Amino acid sequence: MSDTPRIAPPRRGPYANTARRKAEIVAAAASVFMRSGYRGGSLREIARDLELSFTSVKHHFPTKEHLLIAVLEEYDSLETEQLNRDIALLGVVDAAIALAVRNLDKPETERLLAVMSAEASSSDHPAHEWFVRRYENIRNSMAAGIRTASEAEAIPFVADADFVASAFVALWDGLQLQWLIDPRFDMIDRLRRGFEAILREGSR
Template identity: 50%
Template sequence: MTEEMSARPAARRGPYAKSARRRAEIVSSATSVFAARGYRGGSLREIAKQIDLSLTSVVHHFPTKSALLVAVLERADAASIESFESDTRTKGVASAVLRYVRRNLERPEMLRLLALMAAESSAPDHPAHEWFRDRYERVIAGIAIAVRRDQDEGRISNSRTPRDIAESLVALWDGLQLQWLIDPRRDLVAGVTAALEDLLGIQNALDA
């Protein structure tokens, strides 16, 4: 391979990297706008203005507002879900949930965004309706697998079906999270810990 040939891929990486950075900037701006105003209240023009871009530039990367919303939701969700699933395998459901809660306390804007979008998307015509429906199914199914593993290993004593426990756990988390977003003086970790101990039939969830 000649020096000239080996240099070509590097030349292509420049514009690609710049485009990726620009997309990330737009997604970050959209996250802020949607978290503050909701999907219907936020506009592409406001998202562009926040990072000194033209509306045309935003539309170049995200042709529709709904496409941008999906990118925002996927970024908000991806890393935390992957980490949560890894923790359930090594530490069990209770420990994984509490680690997830503590991490989320450091990103209230993301929590607010997901809570707001989930509420808005209950309308069947909302562009994120199917995304949230699929997300709930995916999350519940993943937790159910982890619950079954914990039951088999004797980590939890609740004998209800894993699916039932997973659905209850997601409902508890959503409710406690919303209460904390409304009133941050609440002790979210303590609330989730008590709920876990009651639901899973365990003691000292903080030490799990």
Template identity: 40%
Template sequence: MTAETRRGYAKGRAKRREILDQAMSLFGEAGYRGASLRVIAARCGISHTGLLHHFPTKEALLLAVLERRDDVDDEWLSVGGTTGVDRLRRFAELAALNAKRRGIVELFTVVSAEATAADHPAHTYFVRRYENSVAGARLAYEQAGRDGALREGIAPADAGRQLIALMDGLQVQWLLSDLGTDMAGVLRAHIQAQLTVDL
């Protein structure tokens, strides 16, 4: 591979990242249905056809944006191979991280609500995502229980579902309170009340 070819690939990857960033921002502002590929292209300084070279459909772009967000979050939750209480602590830390990423939180909140419609292109994605999120939280509670760190009467399956619901509900409150809700603090207090050890 020549140096010129490598530069071309690097330039293409950089443009793809820029498109994802602009799409994430516009999907957060206008929702998936209200966002236009032409507007995203214009924000990136490329033609509509140029955008379609990277993402052939609006659905492909949306799924790429959502997958990018998940990759970042999964990496954050999995640093150091955390399990049990450490993994539960990571959920609270993720809420603190989200408090620095308003655009991503807006995107997720808007599109997840839109995707409750069965004909939405991200419907299947969100069904699978929630199944995986709840399962991951349940596993963390199960591990905490095996380690003797879970209070008596806490059912891991219920606690996992409640944790994910609380995280998403706090994001809505945070956005509506003009970022005045302490998502991480509320989440940390909720988890701490379920444990026999310090979070």
């Protein structure tokens, strides 16, 4: 797949205004959810931050649930696509490291996902199923990359790729959280060393 950016045709008239307004609302909602959490934030708070009417926000996003999913999709979809491309090009370990390095430049985005994933651990949270699917997709992508690398003998043979993938994700989330709390924490070095240790364990 080509890495050439996909450039959408320019929007004109009311469509451009609608798209721009939606993007502004999503960005404001991300700030509010990061600051107050999903349950603590509100559409009225988002409207106040943008100096918009409550009705205007509701016009674009009828419920807070609609807006939450829009926020999550905006901040995660491109990252997941990039991870899948990098796994095919670089292998699973280098792909994960490359994504972690890119994440160093956007701590607020990663903090938002950390806050939302913790809240969504409750089964009645509106983003619960979204996060279930997100983690399934990430584990499946990493497991597929591990199997491919194992079969190509690029890494030691791994008998249980699903276990190794879940251990990778657990390590990644844990180290990233420590970095979000203390930016002096060297996440990248520990991430690579941890991945290598998990692969050694998985190859026994």
